[in-house]
Amino acid sequence: MELGLFQQQNLSLVMTAELRQAIAILQYPCYELSQFLQEQAVENPLIELADSPAFFNNDKKKALQKSKTMQDADVIGMMQPAEETMHDRLLHQALAIPASDEIAAVVRYLILNIDQAGYLDITEDEIKQRFGISTERYEEAIDWLHQLEPAGIGARNLRECLLLQLKSLGMEDDLSYLIADTHLDQLADRKIKQIAAALGTNVQAVEQAADFILTLDPKPGQKLSSHSELGYLYPDLSVIEDNGTYKLAINDHFTPKVQLNESYAHLLKSKASGAAQYLQEHYQKLQWLQKSLEQRKNTLIMIAKEIVSVQQNFLKRGPEHLVPITLREVAERIGMHESTVSRAVKNKVIQTPKGAFELKYFFTAKIETVNGENASAQTAKLAIRKVIEAEDKAKPLSDQAIAEMLASEKGLSISRRTVAKYREELNIASSSKRKRYS
Numbered sequence: 001m002e003l004g005l006f007q008q009q010n011l012s013l014v015m016t017a018e019l020r021q022a023i024a025i026l027q028y029p030c031y032e033l034s035q036f037l038q039e040q041a042v043e044n045p046l047i048e049l050a051d052s053p054a055f056f057n058n059d060k061k062k063a064l065q066k067s068k069t070m071q072d073a074d075v076i077g078m079m080q081p082a083e084e085t086m087h088d089r090l091l092h093q094a095l096a097i098p099a100s101d102e103i104a105a106v107v108r109y110l111i112l113n114i115d116q117a118g119y120l121d122i123t124e125d126e127i128k129q130r131f132g133i134s135t136e137r138y139e140e141a142i143d144w145l146h147q148l149e150p151a152g153i154g155a156r157n158l159r160e161c162l163l164l165q166l167k168s169l170g171m172e173d174d175l176s177y178l179i180a181d182t183h184l185d186q187l188a189d190r191k192i193k194q195i196a197a198a199l200g201t202n203v204q205a206v207e208q209a210a211d212f213i214l215t216l217d218p219k220p221g222q223k224l225s226s227h228s229e230l231g232y233l234y235p236d237l238s239v240i241e242d243n244g245t246y247k248l249a250i251n252d253h254f255t256p257k258v259q260l261n262e263s264y265a266h267l268l269k270s271k272a273s274g275a276a277q278y279l280q281e282h283y284q285k286l287q288w289l290q291k292s293l294e295q296r297k298n299t300l301i302m303i304a305k306e307i308v309s310v311q312q313n314f315l316k317r318g319p320e321h322l323v324p325i326t327l328r329e330v331a332e333r334i335g336m337h338e339s340t341v342s343r344a345v346k347n348k349v350i351q352t353p354k355g356a357f358e359l360k361y362f363f364t365a366k367i368e369t370v371n372g373e374n375a376s377a378q379t380a381k382l383a384i385r386k387v388i389e390a391e392d393k394a395k396p397l398s399d400q401a402i403a404e405m406l407a408s409e410k411g412l413s414i415s416r417r418t419v420a421k422y423r424e425e426l427n428i429a430s431s432s433k434r435k436r437y438s
Contacts, residue, residue: 049256086224118221324376393436
C-alpha cells in the first residue's frame with residue numbers, strides 16, 4: 001500500500017445531456033413527444049412549434065376564422081359547466097339524509113374518503129378519533145352511507161360490496177347472499193363441490209348462484225364517474241393497403257414541427273457578449289432537438305419497413321399468421337444495435353389493416369413445428385384460446401392435454417409449462433377453475 005499521485009488511462013462512456021435527450025426522444029410515443037416539445041418550447045425562446053400541414057387543415061382554419069368573428073359574444077355564457085365528480089354526486093344525495101348534524105358531518109367526511117372504485121379508504125379508528133364518536137355512532141353513519149346509490153358504494157371490502165348489492169335486490173335469503181357472505185374465498189377458487197357440501201345443497205344450485213354473483217359490480221364507484229375513462233390510441237405509424245401492396249406512413253401530424261423563432265433570428269448575429277452566448281447555446285439545443293427528431297423518424301421508418309416486409313402474411317390473413325422475429329434479427333438487418341431497436345419500439349403503436357398493435361407485438365419467440373418450420377408465440381396463444389373455447393366445459397382439458405392436442409393437430413411443439421405460461425398471459429383459469437357442473 002502506498003499513498004501518492006499516479007496517472008492512469010481508461011475508456012468510459014459519458015452520457016451527455018444531449019445524448020440522454022436523444023434516447024428519451026427515441027422512446028417517446030407521439031402523444032408524449034408532443035408534450036415534451038411543448039416543455040422545450042417554454043424553456044427555449046428560440047423554439048417555435050408549428051402545427052403539421054396535414055393536421056392544420058382547411059376545417060381548422062375555418063374554425064379559427066369563425067372564432068375571430070365571435071369576439072363580442074358572451075364568453076361567460078359559452079363556458080361549459082364543470083362536470084360533477086363521483087364525490088359531488090354522493091354529497092348531493094347525502095343532503096337528503098334525515099340524520100343528526102353530527103352523523104351527517106361524519107357521512108360527508110366518509111364520502112370524501114371513497115376511492116374511485118367506490119370503496120371506503122379510511123379506517124374506523126381514524127373516523128372515531130377525528131370526530132370523537134363511539135362505535136355505535138360510527139356504525140350509524142356507515143348505515144346511512146350504504147343507503148346511497150349505486151348499491152355497494154362506500155363498502156369497506158368486496159364481500160360487503162356484494163352483500164349490499166344483493167340486499168338492495170331483496171336477496172338476503174337467497175343462496176347467492178349466503179355464498180357471498182360465508183364462502184367468497186372458496187368461490188374465487190371455484191371450489192363448487194366444497195361449497196355445496198358445506199351448505200348442504202347440490203353443485204348445480206351453487207354454480208347458478210355463483211353465476212349471478214359474477215353479474216354484480218365489484219367497482220360501483222365507476223358508475224358515478226363524470227365520464228368514462230377511454231383510452232385513445234395515437235398510432236405513430238400506419239400501414240395502408242393499395243392494390244395488394246402495403247405502404248408505410250409515419251403519423252407525424254400528431255407532432256408539432258420544431259422550427260426557429262424568426263423573432264430571434266436577427267439577434268443570432270449580435271456581437272453583444274452576454275446575448276450572443278445565451279442565444280448560441282439555445283440555438284445549439286434547437287439544432288440538436290431537430291436532429292434527434294429526424295433520427296427518431298428515420299429509425300422508426302427503418303424498423304417498420306422491416307416489419308412490413310416480414311409480416312406480409314400477417315397483413316393479409318391476420319394474427320394467426322404472424323411470423324416470429326426477434327429484436328436482434330431486425331437490428332442486424334437494419335444495421336443498428338439491439339438496444340436502439342428496443343428503445344425505438346417502446347410504447348409505439350402501428351395501425352394496420354388488421355387493427356392497431358404495439359410494435360413490440362411483432363417481436364415474439366420462435367416455436368418449432370413438426371414440419372421443421374417456426375411459428376410465433378402469438379400463434380400458439382391463439383391456438384390455445386381456440387382449443388379452450390371449444391373444450392367440453394364439464395371436462396376441461398389439462399395443460400398437458402392441450403400441449404398434446406396442439407402437437408397432433410397444429411404441429412406446435414410446446415411443453416406443458418409453456419402452455420400454462422401462455423394460458424396465464426391470456427388470463428385463462430386452470431382446468432379445475434374452468435369446470436362447469438351445469
